[in-house]
Every structure is written in structure tokens, then in C-alpha cells.
Amino acid sequence: METLGKVAALPAAVGTQPHKRPRPRVIRSLQTQVRRVLFDTPLNAVVTVLTATAIAIVGFYVVRWAFLDSAWVASSPAGCAKAQGACWAVIVKNWQGILFGNYPAEQRWRPEVMLGVFGAALVFTIAVNVRNFRLTLGVWLVSLVVFVLLMRGGVFGLQTIESDRWGGIPITIFVFLCSVTLGFPLAIVLAVARTGRLVSARTISVFLIEVLRPVPLIAVLFCTDLLLPMALPNALDPGKLGRVIICMGVFYACYQAEVIRAGLQAIPHGQIEASRALGLGPLQIIRLVTLPQALRLTVPATVNLLVVALKDTSLIVTVGLFDFAATATAAFSGNEWRPFSNEVYIVVALVYLLMTLTLTWLGHSLERRLAKNA
Template identity: 40%
Template sequence: MSDATLAPPPGDSRLAYLRRRLFSTWFDGIVTVVSGLALLWLITTVLSWALLDAVWSEENAEACKDAAGACWAVIDARGRLILFGLYPYEQHWRSALGCAIIIATMGLSCWPAMWGMWRLLGLWLAGFGSFVILLHGGVFGLEVVTSEQWGGLALTVFIFASVFVIGMPLAVVLALARRSNLPIISWMAAIFIDTVRSLPLLTILFAAAVVVPFVLPDWAQGTKLGRVIFGFALFYAAYQAEIIRAGIQSIPKGQEEAAQALGMTYRSTVLDIILPQAFRNTLPSTINQVVITFKETSIVTIIGFFEVTASASAAVGRGEWGAYYVEVYVFVALVYFIFVFGLSRYGAYLERRSRLSHV
């Protein structure tokens, strides 16, 4: 980078700086004062609702009746329903542990030292394997809990991780197929991608849950959860494939030619030269698509799965806590925020990392 020094900015005390930026005309002054007051009101209102006047933990909903602020007691009382859905109460530890395992697996695969085909394959087989054994049970003296009863955060995280792990390799294959020199292959990939993209996610999930059992023989049906995840993965793959294709097209033709001229095989050209650059060029849109996918997992509610959003609705759907749905949805929003914020920070880290090895 350039070391050229610029002339120092004009000497400006902090006060003079604020005056110049916020009060340089009488109109600027009014805007500053009005928006400042609005901001102050908003902050004090939210703070007093969420913290000062809030009821934190009580045995029942009665105590919240007279409170001016938030009733966080509802989280205390119904939190386990929100986080674990319909999973049997005594077995909640299995769901919690499974959830932690999937989160740890995702965390580990974000770590550059784990980036190798065999390492990632081993990690995910172990992660998914132990999740399914834990939640389904039937071995090691664990009571059987069918996937229809899985729910809450563990289900959300499991669906998301499976969709990503199945969808991403599929997306790479689709993107490469669409660029194939063989017309039949590129044509089939294009038709597949365009068809899936023209269908709403809801339709695909419905078809996977309800229609497929009529079409496929018994042995090929799998579980409803499995079919839904697979349908979801197809949906994700169609979008991600187009992102990757855009990334591949942004690479100059000379890159592939240089690899060919060196005698590199197609496989090596794609894996060592084309895909790393394609992913680097499309990192922001890929992170975007991943975040959308994480949030869209809430759609599986429609076909009867109690992931975290549906569990939250159920937690306030009836009985004494019914009035405190705002608190419950704020809680669920916070849970989503933690994941999505983590994803976007990780995306920013990857971008910084690729810039460091570059500028």
C-alpha cells in the first residue's frame, strides 16, 4: 500500500467538529435536536420496558399482570418448550447435547485448519451421526424418540446444517454441469435450476412431505424429516449454483488456459484454480444465501415440524402466558440474531482473510 502522507486535516477540536457536522445551519440544528430527542425517547422506552420495569422470574403469570415492563418470566416458565418443542421433557438433555454437537461441528468447520475434504467429511459424519443417535435413540439404552417429535432449536440447527451440507456440494456440481461442454448436461442442469427456482419453497416442502410418499415405493421414502431436508437442499442448491456460476464466470479465461497449458487435469483445474477464486469472488452473496436459508428453516412449521419459531408460538398459544407473546418473539429473534450475526461476522472474517492473502 502507498506510504504517501497527506497533509494533516485542519485542526478541529471535538466541539468544533460537532458544531460543523450537526449545527452548521439552523435547519441542521432543528433536525439534530428533533432526531436526538426521538432517539432518547426510544432508548429510554425500550430500556425501561426491557430492563427497569421488567418482571424476571415468577411462579406464574399473575405477577406480570400489574408490571409496566416486559414479562421475562414467560421465558423462565416456557423456555424449555421454546427450545425443545415437543421433545419428551425428561429427555431434553439429549436434544440440548445434540444441538451443541451440531453447533460445535459448524464452528469447527469454520476453522481453516479443518479445511480438507477428508477432515470435513469425517467431522460431519461424526457430528450428524452422534446427533441422530442422541435424538432418535433406540441404542445405548436411550428411549426411541421419532423425528416427528424432534423440535425447537435443535431441529432448526439440524435442518439448517443438513441443508447446507447436502446443498453446497450439489450446488457446485450443478454449477459445473451448467458450464459443461456437453449440451445435454448443461441443458439438464439449466432446466433443473430454473424449475426449482420457479417454485416457492413452501410448494417444494409440501411436495416432499405429502406428495412424495404417494409416488415413491416404501423403501425409498425415508422419514418425513429426511424428505423435507432433501427438498430444502435442492432449493438451496439451485440458488447457490447460480451464485457459484457467476463466480466462475467472473474469472478471466486465461486462468483456465494457464492451468491447461501446465498440463493440469480438469479435476485439479476446477478444485485448485477455478473454485477457490469463484468462492472468494462470491463470498458476500454466498453468506447472504446462507443467512436466508437459516431463517427460512422456520417454514417447516407448515408441514408440522416444531422448530424454534413454531415452538415459540405454541408456548404462548394457550393458557395463562398467552398475553406475553411479544417477549417470546423478542427472545426467539435474539436467538436468530446470535446465529445470523455470527454468520455475518464469519463472512467478514473470510473476506478479510482473502484480502490479506491478496493485497
């Protein structure tokens, strides 16, 4: 005890205030920094040199093919034949077909405006950083309504254009947004049912998830497209586009439900006990306490599934809808641009990359914001 007391008393015995000061700033030259990061050990130096060489070699050929030797303007494929590199003329000549598919040419301003609406909704989402969730959700729901009104027409003196003529990038975005809008609430219901105490609800949830998840989406799409019209009376048939959206929404919900369930199960039981002690009912506990925490925990996994759902929209071509990948393919198949499929697919890949990067970037910024709280 004696020694302990002395040790505890030491700092006071010194009698001087600790001299607090700012951390010294180390200013490193670019050269030192490069050396520290890329060449600090012999192994790192070797890896750096090898990687840089590989990038340089690949980069040289890519740049030569894509830019130096490429043809941008050509009225026909023959004009491209002279060029050694890429034939971007296939894009320049066909871009409207690639973006909007079979939509009547004189009405193409409608999908163009629609892309602008989606873009505006995205800019709004980024601007508010999903801080006001209800407003953000509202903006996107309005954009979906605008989509149907504008694309289909038949109102405000617009010529009616049935959904089988819709195509391209607006369809891809629309199907993605609708299936997620439908699927996410369903996923919450399924996850809550599966973790809850109501046996019948749990059974239905487990059955739906475990039956749908192992089946490939393409098979589910086929089944829905063929069976739903037979099962439903004509009046209730939502049409091909509606069937596809329901199918993709339910399929997405099955995966998303398992992600949310993982989040729900990660919430410490003490949170539920504290809620019960406050007198909250079971639905209040889910709505106010466990679900908000579970959704925060599962943002990374959810973004993952959203990216998958976005890319999965390219499967709807199998039931006869022309998404972006399909309209792009149509731009060169069955005509004289056939030799230049690589160029088209590269552009398709870049557009998908842009869309998925936007999603992941939104997810990251949401994560960063949530990390500041809680």
C-alpha cells in the first residue's frame, strides 16, 4: 500500500505543468514521399518497377488502339476499315439507338428528358446526402411517376407509346429503381417476420426466401413471365414490364432480407430489453430501435446487393424487354457494323461502371455520415 500511494502521488510531486504543444509538422518533398511509399524496401521497389512496366506496356497499346489509330467519324463501316485502331464511329452513328432503343425517333426527346429527370434526382440526392430521407425518397418516387407519364404518353396531348417500344438506358434505370422500391420494404417485412416470434409469418418468410434464392434469376423471370398471365385474370395482369418489375423486386427482396436479418441479429439484446422496460411495443421496437440500427450496420452489404440488382437488369432481355445492354447489342448486330462489337461493349461496360460507381460512392458517403453519429 505504501509504495502504491507513493507512485500515485508522483505526478503531483513533480510540480510542473506538462508542456503541451502542437505536433511538429514534417514537410516531405515529393521525392521522399515517393521513396517512402513505393521504394522503401527492395521487395517494394521490385514490385513497383514490375507493376509500372506492365501498366506502361498495356497502356501503350490501349492508348494507341483507342485514340491514336482510331476512327471517330465515318459514314459507313467501310470508312473505319482503313483505321488500325478502334472504330468509335459505330457509337457516334448509332448513339440514339444504343441509348433509347426502338423508341420512335421523332419522340426521342421524351427519354432524353427522362434521363435529365433521373440526373436531377441524383444530383438532389447527392446534395442533401440522404440527410432528409423522406424528401429524397419522395423525389425518386415522383421521378418514377414522371417516367411512366412521359414515356407512355396518352396524357397532356402526348402520343401514346406502349412499353414494348421503350428501351435502352431509361428502362435499365426504371426497372432497377422500381424493383428496389418494391423489394426493399418487402425485404424488411421478410427479415422481421423471419426473426420474429410469429410462427406462421416466420414459416412463410423462410419458405419464400429459401425457395427463391437458390433459383437463377433468369429462370424466375421466365416463370413469372409465362405463369403470371395464366394465374391472374387479365384485368390484374400488370403487363410484361410490370411482371418483370415484380419478379426482380421479389428476387431482390429475398437477398436483401437476409442482409437485414443479419443486421437485426447483430443488435445486442439489451437494446430490446431497454425498449421493453420503457414500455415500447414489438412493432415500435422494430421501427424505432432495432431496424434503424440494423439498416445502418448493413449499408455496405446493401450497396453490394444494389450493384448486383443494377447489373441483373440486363437479364430482362430474355423475356423480350430491351434494356441498355440489349439495345447496345442491337446497334451492331444484324447490320454492317457487326465487326465493331468490341467498341460497343467497351462503352456499355463504361456506362455500367459509371452507374455502379455512383451507387458505391453514395453508399460510402452515407456510411461516413452515419459513422459520425452513433
